[in-house]
Amino acid sequence: MKCHALKMCALKVGISLLFVGTMAITTLAGQSAFAAPCAGLGTTFDTTCSVHLSTYFPAGALAFSSDANATMPTNGSIAGTNLFQFDTTVFDDRGSASGWKMQAASTGLVSPATGSPAIPLSLTGITPGTASGASCGNTGPSFDGTVTTPLTATASTYVRLTPSNTTAFHCSDPFTSLGSYIISAGSPAGTYQGDITLTLVNTATGA
Amino acid sequence: MRTSIPSFFASQWRFFHLLVGVLIITVLVLEALGAGVTHATDGKAHFDIEPIFVPYRDMRPRANFMYASSSGAVIQDSIHVKNYGSAPGTIDIYPVDAITSQGSGEAFPRRTDPRRDVGAWITLSRQQVTLNPGQSQDIPFSLRIPDHARPGQHLGGLIAEAPVQQQSSSKGAIQAIVQIHIRKAISVFINLPGTIVKKLNAAGVSYDEASSHQRVLIALANTGTQFLHPSGSLKITNAAGQQLQNVPLKLGALLPQTSIHYPVFMQHTALNPGTYTATLNLAYEGNHKLNYSTSFVVPLPQVPKISSLPPAISDLVTLNADFFSTLTPWHYAMGICLLFCMLSTLLFWIQKLYKLNINRRGNFKRRNRKQ
Numbered sequence: 001m002k003c004h005a006l007k008m009c010a011l012k013v014g015i016s017l018l019f020v021g022t023m024a025i026t027t028l029a030g031q032s033a034f035a036a037p038c039a040g041l042g043t044t045f046d047t048t049c050s051v052h053l054s055t056y057f058p059a060g061a062l063a064f065s066s067d068a069n070a071t072m073p074t075n076g077s078i079a080g081t082n083l084f085q086f087d088t089t090v091f092d093d094r095g096s097a098s099g100w101k102m103q104a105a106s107t108g109l110v111s112p113a114t115g116s117p118a119i120p121l122s123l124t125g126i127t128p129g130t131a132s133g134a135s136c137g138n139t140g141p142s143f144d145g146t147v148t149t150p151l152t153a154t155a156s157t158y159v160r161l162t163p164s165n166t167t168a169f170h171c172s173d174p175f176t177s178l179g180s181y182i183i184s185a186g187s188p189a190g191t192y193q194g195d196i197t198l199t200l201v202n203t204a205t206g207a
Numbered sequence: 208m209r210t211s212i213p214s215f216f217a218s219q220w221r222f223f224h225l226l227v228g229v230l231i232i233t234v235l236v237l238e239a240l241g242a243g244v245t246h247a248t249d250g251k252a253h254f255d256i257e258p259i260f261v262p263y264r265d266m267r268p269r270a271n272f273m274y275a276s277s278s279g280a281v282i283q284d285s286i287h288v289k290n291y292g293s294a295p296g297t298i299d300i301y302p303v304d305a306i307t308s309q310g311s312g313e314a315f316p317r318r319t320d321p322r323r324d325v326g327a328w329i330t331l332s333r334q335q336v337t338l339n340p341g342q343s344q345d346i347p348f349s350l351r352i353p354d355h356a357r358p359g360q361h362l363g364g365l366i367a368e369a370p371v372q373q374q375s376s377s378k379g380a381i382q383a384i385v386q387i388h389i390r391k392a393i394s395v396f397i398n399l400p401g402t403i404v405k406k407l408n409a410a411g412v413s414y415d416e417a418s419s420h421q422r423v424l425i426a427l428a429n430t431g432t433q434f435l436h437p438s439g440s441l442k443i444t445n446a447a448g449q450q451l452q453n454v455p456l457k458l459g460a461l462l463p464q465t466s467i468h469y470p471v472f473m474q475h476t477a478l479n480p481g482t483y484t485a486t487l488n489l490a491y492e493g494n495h496k497l498n499y500s501t502s503f504v505v506p507l508p509q510v511p512k513i514s515s516l517p518p519a520i521s522d523l524v525t526l527n528a529d530f531f532s533t534l535t536p537w538h539y540a541m542g543i544c545l546l547f548c549m550l551s552t553l554l555f556w557i558q559k560l561y562k563l564n565i566n567r568r569g570n571f572k573r574r575n576r577k578q
Binding site for chain 2: 082
C-alpha cells in the first residue's frame, strides 16, 4: 500500500510539474498556452487575442535619472547659437529585450524682459554612453532624427532604444543629450530660464 | 480495493492543493529570479511605477492598465510605486489624457493641461509618495467612466514626476538656466463597446518655414473611434509634373479624436521656391485607404539646401521576436530543471506501462499453461 501511495504521489507531482513547466515556459515567452497570440502592436483590442496577455513584460523596473539642470555655456550665453547638454541614465531591469522611448517637451527660455517664452530650445542629438549591467548586450539608445526643430509644449520622442533580437536587457543605459538655442543680437541681459520635461515611456503600448 | 466517493474527492482535493502550491511557488521563484538586476547606486532616488500584480487575478504582470469596460462603469485598481534608487525620495503621481505627438505615437501632456478623457476619469487616493530605498507602496485609484462616453478606444496615462531640484548658477551678461523635469508614464487603455469607426482625414500639406531642415507638414486627423496606424508615401511634383520627392511613410499610432501636423523631411534634394503638388497615399487598419492631393507653396527665402537625412527609425517594434535571446542564464537553469522533471515523469510512465505489459504477458502465459 505504501509503495502504491508513493507512486501515486510521484505521479501527481510529475503531472503538476508538467503543467507548471508548460505554464512557466509560455509565461517566459510572453504568450499564453490558452490564448491566441495577438497580430502585433496596435491591435490592442483585437478580438482575436487576449489583451491582457499580449502586453506582458517580466517584472522589473524601467526607471531613469537625469541631471537636475543642463550644463550651459561656461561664460554665459552669447548672441548666436549656444550649446547645452545634460546626462541621463535609463535603468532597465525588465529583462525583456523590449524597447523604450524618451519624450521631450519645452516651452523654451523665458525672457526676463517680457516674461514670455522667447527663445526656443532644440535637442540636436545624443551621445550614448557605455551600457552596463548583467546580461546587457544592447548597443545603446539612438536619437530620433525627426527632432531637429525646437521643442514644443507637446512632447516629441527624441530618443529610442529599439529591441534587439540578440540581447537581453538588464541595463544601465547612459546618454548625453545635446541641445542648442539661439540668442538674437541685442537681446537684453539677465537670466533666462526654461524647462525641459523628459518622459520615459515603454513601447508596450504600441502607440 | 475500491476507492469510496468521499476519499476520491479528498484525494482530488489534495491533488488540487498540491498543483496550486507548486504553481505559486514556481511563479514566485521565476519572478524573484527575473527581478532587479541593475541597481542604481548613484545616491539618488529612482522611482518606477507599474500596475499592481495580483497573481490570482492578472495571471501575469501587466505593462499597462487595459480595460474592456462600458459607459457608467467604475473600475478599481492600484498602481505600484517603488524606489529602486539608493536615497529616499518623493514623487508626484497624477493622471493625464494621452494625445498624439507630432511624430505620431502617444504623448502625455503636462500636469497643468486640461483633462477631458481618461485623465479626467481617474481619481487617485494619493498624489504624492515618499519612499526610502527599496521601499514600495500601492496606490489605489478609481476610474469612473461617464455615462455618455464615446464608444471605442481611449488612452490616458498615469505619470510619476520627480519634483524639480536645485537650480544651478550661470555666468555672463545673459544667463540661461534649463531645468530638467523627469517623468515616467504608464498607459491606461480603455475600450468601450459601440459602433467602431476607422476614419483618417487629411486637411492639407504646408511648408514648414520654422524648421532647420526643409520639410512639409501633413495635417492628419483621426476622426474615428480606434487607433490608426497609417503607412504609405508622400509624392511631391513640380508644376511641370516632374516627381521630386517620393517619401515612404510609416506612422505610429494616431489616437482617436486627435489631429497632428506630421513632419516629412525632404530627402537629398531641396525644393526651390515655387508651387508644388503633394499626393498622399496612405493605407491603414486593413483595407482602409486615404488618397489625398493638394498644392503648397515654398516661399522665399529658401531654407539652406540639405544633402541627406539620416534614415528614420521605425516606430513599430516587434515584441519577443527572438524568444531565446531574451532569456537570462537563470531562465535557462529553470528550464533545464523543468525539462528534467518532465523527462522523469515520462520515464515513470514508460516504466509503469512496461511493467503492466510484462504482467499482462505473464498472466496470459499462465492462463495458457492452465488451459
